[in-house]
Amino acid sequence: MDDVIADDEVRVVVFTGEGKSFIAGADIKEMDGCVGLDIVNYSRKGVEIFRKIELMTKPTIAAVNGYAFGGGFEFVLCTDIRFACSKAKFRLPEVTLGIVPGFNGTQRLPKCIGLKDLTRLRRRERRSSGRI
Numbered sequence: 555m556d557d558v559i560a561d562d563e564v565r566v567v568v569f570t571g572e573g574k575s576f577i578a579g580a581d582i583k584e585m586d587g588c589v590g591l592d593i594v595n596y597s598r599k600g601v602e603i604f605r606k607i608e609l610m611t612k613p614t615i616a617a618v619n620g621y622a623f624g625g626g627f628e629f630v631l632c633t634d635i636r637f638a639c640s641k642a643k644f645r646l647p648e649v650t651l652g653i654v655p656g657f658n659g660t661q662r663l664p665k666c667i668g669l670k671d672l673t674r675l676r677r678r679e680r681r682s683s684g685r686i
Contacts, residue, residue: 555606567610569633570617576642577626600625607632618642631666 558564571577588596607614607629616622616633623645630636630644638644 566613568615575621576618577629604632
């Protein structure tokens, strides 16, 4: 990311995925057994990278062509412009496990969609999954 930021020839940055997902997010099983500082350090790394994207002076575009779950959804929220194909799906599945999104998505999401739409989204999710 630092190379892209420093490269004056790069005028805009487009992020996209390949296959079924844009970014599927973290593998929750990978975090099994992590406690305390392990989790904090994992989250800090993500926050640092996402903040670089958010503060980049070059325009950033997310071209979402599939699943953007968890950290993938939070990543999308860091970009300036977001495009999604009809197959795109956005979700923060960690909240159904009682885990707070770790890369500041809870702060970015209401800024992107507004509190009214966030409330509507939470109600719909609660009806469909019984959680949130």
